[in-house]
Amino acid sequence: MEREKRADPDALLASLTDDKHGRLTVFLGAAAGVGKTYDMLEAARERLAEGVDVVIGWAETHGRAETENLLKGLPAVPPRRLQYRGKEFGEMDLDALLARRPQLALVDELAHTNIPGSRHTRRYQDVEELLAAGINVYTTLNIQHLETLNDIVAQVTGVTVRETVPDQILEKAAQIHLVDIPAEELIQRLKEGKVYVPGQAAEALRKFFRPGNINALRELALRYTAKRVDRQVESYMRVHGIPGPWPTGERVMVCISPSPFSAQLIRTAKRMAEGLKAEWLAVNVETPRRLPVSEAEKDRLARNKRLAEELGAETISLTGNDVAEGLLELAGKRNVSQIVIGKPLHNKFWDWVHGSIVDRVIRHSQGISIHVLPGKAKQEQEKITTRPERRSFPAYPYAGSLFIMLLVTAMAVLASPYLTLVNIAMIYLLPVLISAVRWGTGPAVIAAAAGILVFDYFFVPPTYSFTVGDLRYLISFSIFLLVAFLTGTLSARLRQQITSARQRETRTAALYALSREIAAVAELRQVLASVARKVAESVEGQVVVLLSDKNGKLVLQACSSNQDRSLLNENELAAATWAFEHGEATGRGTDNLGGVKGIYLPLRTEQSTRGVLGIKIESAKQYLQPEQRRLLEAFAGLAAVAVARAQLAEQAREAHLLAESERLRVALFNSLSHDLRTPLASIIGAVTGLLEQENIYSPAARHDLLQTIQQGAMRMNRFVGNLLDMARLESGVLKLNKEWCDIQDVVGVAVSRVGEPLNKRSLRIDIQPDLPLVKADYVLLEQVMVNLLDNALKYSDAGSEIAIAARKIDQNVSISVIDRGPNIPPEDLERVFDKFYRLHSPRQVSGTGLGLAISKGFIEAHGGRIEASNNPAGGVVITIILPSGAEGPEEVLDEGKRG
Numbered sequence: 001m002e003r004e005k006r007a008d009p010d011a012l013l014a015s016l017t018d019d020k021h022g023r024l025t026v027f028l029g030a031a032a033g034v035g036k037t038y039d040m041l042e043a044a045r046e047r048l049a050e051g052v053d054v055v056i057g058w059a060e061t062h063g064r065a066e067t068e069n070l071l072k073g074l075p076a077v078p079p080r081r082l083q084y085r086g087k088e089f090g091e092m093d094l095d096a097l098l099a100r101r102p103q104l105a106l107v108d109e110l111a112h113t114n115i116p117g118s119r120h121t122r123r124y125q126d127v128e129e130l131l132a133a134g135i136n137v138y139t140t141l142n143i144q145h146l147e148t149l150n151d152i153v154a155q156v157t158g159v160t161v162r163e164t165v166p167d168q169i170l171e172k173a174a175q176i177h178l179v180d181i182p183a184e185e186l187i188q189r190l191k192e193g194k195v196y197v198p199g200q201a202a203e204a205l206r207k208f209f210r211p212g213n214i215n216a217l218r219e220l221a222l223r224y225t226a227k228r229v230d231r232q233v234e235s236y237m238r239v240h241g242i243p244g245p246w247p248t249g250e251r252v253m254v255c256i257s258p259s260p261f262s263a264q265l266i267r268t269a270k271r272m273a274e275g276l277k278a279e280w281l282a283v284n285v286e287t288p289r290r291l292p293v294s295e296a297e298k299d300r301l302a303r304n305k306r307l308a309e310e311l312g313a314e315t316i317s318l319t320g321n322d323v324a325e326g327l328l329e330l331a332g333k334r335n336v337s338q339i340v341i342g343k344p345l346h347n348k349f350w351d352w353v354h355g356s357i358v359d360r361v362i363r364h365s366q367g368i369s370i371h372v373l374p375g376k377a378k379q380e381q382e383k384i385t386t387r388p389e390r391r392s393f394p395a396y397p398y399a400g401s402l403f404i405m406l407l408v409t410a411m412a413v414l415a416s417p418y419l420t421l422v423n424i425a426m427i428y429l430l431p432v433l434i435s436a437v438r439w440g441t442g443p444a445v446i447a448a449a450a451g452i453l454v455f456d457y458f459f460v461p462p463t464y465s466f467t468v469g470d471l472r473y474l475i476s477f478s479i480f481l482l483v484a485f486l487t488g489t490l491s492a493r494l495r496q497q498i499t500s501a502r503q504r505e506t507r508t509a510a511l512y513a514l515s516r517e518i519a520a521v522a523e524l525r526q527v528l529a530s531v532a533r534k535v536a537e538s539v540e541g542q543v544v545v546l547l548s549d550k551n552g553k554l555v556l557q558a559c560s561s562n563q564d565r566s567l568l569n570e571n572e573l574a575a576a577t578w579a580f581e582h583g584e585a586t587g588r589g590t591d592n593l594g595g596v597k598g599i600y601l602p603l604r605t606e607q608s609t610r611g612v613l614g615i616k617i618e619s620a621k622q623y624l625q626p627e628q629r630r631l632l633e634a635f636a637g638l639a640a641v642a643v644a645r646a647q648l649a650e651q652a653r654e655a656h657l658l659a660e661s662e663r664l665r666v667a668l669f670n671s672l673s674h675d676l677r678t679p680l681a682s683i684i685g686a687v688t689g690l691l692e693q694e695n696i697y698s699p700a701a702r703h704d705l706l707q708t709i710q711q712g713a714m715r716m717n718r719f720v721g722n723l724l725d726m727a728r729l730e731s732g733v734l735k736l737n738k739e740w741c742d743i744q745d746v747v748g749v750a751v752s753r754v755g756e757p758l759n760k761r762s763l764r765i766d767i768q769p770d771l772p773l774v775k776a777d778y779v780l781l782e783q784v785m786v787n788l789l790d791n792a793l794k795y796s797d798a799g800s801e802i803a804i805a806a807r808k809i810d811q812n813v814s815i816s817v818i819d820r821g822p823n824i825p826p827e828d829l830e831r832v833f834d835k836f837y838r839l840h841s842p843r844q845v846s847g848t849g850l851g852l853a854i855s856k857g858f859i860e861a862h863g864g865r866i867e868a869s870n871n872p873a874g875g876v877v878i879t880i881i882l883p884s885g886a887e888g889p890e891e892v893l894d895e896g897k898r899g
């Protein structure tokens with residue numbers, strides 16, 4: 001077997017003593033039979049020999065003798081025995097394992113589904129609880145059970161795996177041991193009966209365990225483990241400050257820019273990554289000198305990024321002062337082994353002035369392979385011709401700089417008797433700096449040139465002449481021009497950065513406002529209305545949102561205003577449908593169906609296209625602005641995520657309702673099968689005896705049989721009444737018929753209704769003599785008392801006392817039913833009033849679990865409350881608190897007569 005090399009035992013032993021949170025070790029294989037359980041048990045025996053407290057929580061040997069031999073000598077927790085559909089099954093005893101609290105627990109088959117009645121549905125949830133308790137776990141898993149690989153496995157093998165494990169379980173694992181054997185050896189093991197019994201083995205070989213399937217699963221397991229190791233290498237390098245790259249795996253990086261040549265670089269990098277079976281990155285580095293200035297450049301850069309994403313690259317944008325430095329720094333951090341970069345067709349003078357990025361990348365690559373692709377003249381020409389025409393500078397900045405220079409000259413001439421030549425020269429820097437900051441390089445250079453001429457003419461000897469007597473002044477003049485050029489260039493770059501920052505801030509603010517608004521609502525219709533309104537405010541236009549119905553047809557779901565519905569005529573709807581079906585933008589300003597009035601952007605997520613966002617702006621030019629297009633695409637992406645989130649939330653609510661309905665169905669089925677069949681059986685038996693053996697029974701026996709029929713009928717009547725009462729409460733049609741009620745009468749009637757079961761018990765009734773009347777629905781209050789007495793009978797021992805007490809407390813009347821049964825756990829005191837909730841009891845207690853829930857609904861409808869507490873002397877006290885009437889019935893009657 002080819003297996004991953006195990007870690008240092010000392011390191012493992014140290015990790016196993018971590019008390020805060022357990023560490024998970026997964027033995028990962030391509031398929032059943034590769035030896036995962038065998039390897040896990042071998043590793044466990046090694047840990048046991050090192051003194052680690054090892055316990056088997058669950059181990060599945062599948063009858064393999066060599067695996068069973070490894071179990072000998074390993075402590076184990078006996079499994080729980082659970083009944084399901086008339087059969088007994090074994091499951092891991094989680095509670096016993098938590099109580100045992102070993103250092104290391106062995107839990108085989110992580111993807112297993114537990115038998116109904118277990119605490120958790122899935123075994124990986126048991127493992128999570130063990131880890132949370134600080135217990136380290138060894139477990140096994142086949143790669144086909146990983147959630148994200150489920151579709152791939154189904155496509156490759158033709159078998160859909162039902163039991164899956166979330167990826168985050170493996171991502172949290174401290175270690176993954178890859179257990180792998182060749183496909184031929186696994187098939188031979190199957191034929192020898194070492195994996196399945198002969199009949200199952202033949203079927204498995206015919207369907208699942210074909211050589212192609214096994215090799216595909218092996219590749220998935222190897223790739224997953226390799227990616228994890230690659231992430232660990234990156235993390236180790238980052239933590240220890242080790243400069244990359246390490247030659248542990250291939251990773252390709254391509255450098256992109258607004259140039260059309262970048263598209264060729266991206267395709268080349270894609271082919272290279274595909275050939276190497278490697279991940280690849282597309283990186284753009286923005287520097288103050290290389291910011292995309294024009295909208296055409298920004299649009300080309302966006303298209304290049306989109307192309308890279310469509311071909312499967314991870315796109316990254318960096319900002320820095322040097323392109324080569326930024327590229328190499330990222331390459332070292334991401335462990336890049338291959339860099340694809342383009343060399344533009346610049347002459348040597350350009351490279352000498354600006355420096356060659358390619359040369360610097362090659363010079364400092366330090367072991368990274370550099371692939372240089374020279375640009376073509378046609379592409380460079382395209383780059384030049386696609387630039388927008390430069391507009392001529394207006395005359396105002398130049399005239400302004402000359403005017404400022406004239407003012408400074410007048411001031412300098414007037415102040416010349418009081419200033420030295422150096423002071424005057426410094427004054428002439430002011431127009432240059434002002435022009436550079438306000439208007440850029442050109443006006444600053446013009447101001448500097450004019451300043452040199454004026455300064456030379458008026459102040460440099462010989463004065464009133466352009467002749468320079470001292471050649472050292474030429475140095476000053478050169479520095480003067482250089483200062484003007486540098487300050488002008490820096491100010492121009494600063495203005496570009498400010499403009500770019502403002503544009504990014506505007507986009508970010510708009511997207512943040514939209515995301516904040518839609519995050520506050522969960523209902524789909526509200527989300528769509530927020531999207532339509534916010535997008536309309538941002539673009540100052542009309543917005544509609546269309547989603548697909550069950551038949552795949554687009555339906556209008558939201559619009560920014562009622563007038564916007566007129567946007568969707570037949571042509572516009574056809575364009576929106578095309579965008580939805582093809583996942584591409586359509587409409588004015590795009591390459592698809594540009595004759596319509598609106599632009600339609602698909603709401604795409606990773607899974608599917610959810611719908612279409614339609615926008616109509618009054619000014620057609622705005623469609624052609626790439627900045628506006630990028631903002632609209634960002635809006636569409638955010639809207640798609642919001643729609644997906646709302647739809648998933650709606651599906652989750654539907655799933656919850658289905659689960660509740662299923663729970664109700666099961667509860668009703670169980671109740672019908674027990675609470676109706678039991679009294680029906682006694683009624684049928686008694687009636688049959690009376691009919692068939694009419695002359696045998698004595699009058700006393702006949703009376704007993706008739707009493708049995710009566711009790712069974714009353715029990716069925718209470719059961720059906722509970723169901724009907726709960727239906728009334730749930731539907732909201734419950735109406736109270738309030739009248740003045742005497743609590744003593746209510747208690748007496750309820751006791752008589754319960755009948756024979758209560759006559760066999762000791763009953764103590766303690767009602768305050770001067771207890772005031774309460775205004776309530778007599779029938780409902782009587783039903784509440786019957787439910788409480790029935791509950792006390794069920795959960796208390798036969799022969800124990802039941803007490804009823806009624807008292808006046810302030811302006812309320814308190815009625816308590818007290819039994820001497822077992823106490824209720826404190827955490828369940830509130831839950832006993834939930835629908836279908838029943839306490840765990842060693843007694844065979846019948847019922848639906850609706851009695852207390854109905855009682856709570858009735859009492860709360862009267863404005864009162866009901867609560868449960870434990871009796872210090874043993875048992876449970878359930879107390880009803882009702883508001884007493886401010887007026888007695890006599891006062892009400894007298895007021896009616898006076899009126």
